[in-house]
Amino acid sequence: MAPLTAKRVSVQPNLDPQTYLLLSQRSFLDARSLLELSEAWERWLPAVEAWRLGGRTGYVLVTLAPSVEAEMDPLWETSPAKAFAREAMAQALVLGCLTSLRPGLRRTGCAPVPPPTPPLTRALRELGIELHESGALSRKYATLTYASGRHGCQDCHLEAGCPKRLGLRLEP
Numbered sequence: 299m300a301p302l303t304a305k306r307v308s309v310q311p312n313l314d315p316q317t318y319l320l321l322s323q324r325s326f327l328d329a330r331s332l333l334e335l336s337e338a339w340e341r342w343l344p345a346v347e348a349w350r351l352g353g354r355t356g357y358v359l360v361t362l363a364p365s366v367e368a369e370m371d372p373l374w375e376t377s378p379a380k381a382f383a384r385e386a387m388a389q390a391l392v393l394g395c396l397t398s399l400r401p402g403l404r405r406t407g408c409a410p411v412p413p414p415t416p417p418l419t420r421a422l423r424e425l426g427i428e429l430h431e432s433g434a435l436s437r438k439y440a441t442l443t444y445a446s447g448r449h450g451c452q453d454c455h456l457e458a459g460c461p462k463r464l465g466l467r468l469e470p
Contacts, residue, residue, distance in 0.1 A: 302352035302421035309348045309360070311394030313339055321393075322386035335387045342366055342388065346395055351421050354445055357412055360395040361427065361440035362388055370438075388439045396441050409443035 318335070319325065327335070345363040350356065366388055373381040396409060411433040412418060419429045428436035435442060 300417065302356055302417045304421050304425055305350050307348045307350050307358075307399065309346065309395045309398050311343075311346070311391060311398050314390065314394055314397075317393055318386060318390040321389050322383055324383075331383065335383065338384050338387050339391060342391055346391065348395055348399060349425065350445055351418065352445070356445050357418065357442060358396065358399050358445045359422070359425070359427070359440065359442045360392050360399070361435070361437045362392060364437070367438050392439050392441050396443065400443070400445075409441055411442060412444060 313336070315327070319327070342362060345366050347359075347361045347363060349359040351359060370381060370384060370388065373384065400409070414429045414431055414433065422429045422435075422442075427440065429442070430436070
């Protein structure tokens with residue numbers, strides 16, 4: 299199989315309050331929390347890495363740099379509630395980037411995970427990311443999906459543990 303080329307792409311995500319509230323399991327945000335989370339969002343925007351692997355019919359990868367994980371890991375020990383809120387913000391940032399690159403994801407609420415083929419795992423390894431047989435990535439804040447919207451549940455490597463099947467959705 300031919301190798302997949304990786305091309306970095308620019309993305310300008312929007313903070314979607316509904317997605318954040320869903321991920322954080324909150325029903326509202328007070329002004330102080332909103333300010334703190336907005337600061338985290340702005341601080342982490344430069345840590346966004348978005349890639350197109352294999353062109354338009356290939357894959358899209360969105361990840362936050364390891365520096366975000368390094369910031370978050372000690373926070374879990376000192377302030378689990380703050381860490382949970384910021385973790386939801388990191389996840390919302392990745393999802394915001396993904397929906398900017400693939401607007402149809404907002405409608406379907408699904409980003410099918412491709413199977414770990416040899417060309418895909420090689421291309422990701424060249425970016426310093428491992429794709430495990432389970433479909434999980436070695437970065438905590440990362441998502442990999444198909445670049446086009448032609449793929450659905452039938453093409454998802456996570457079909458058995460699908461959040462949609464389990465009754466979870468991106469949007470309330």
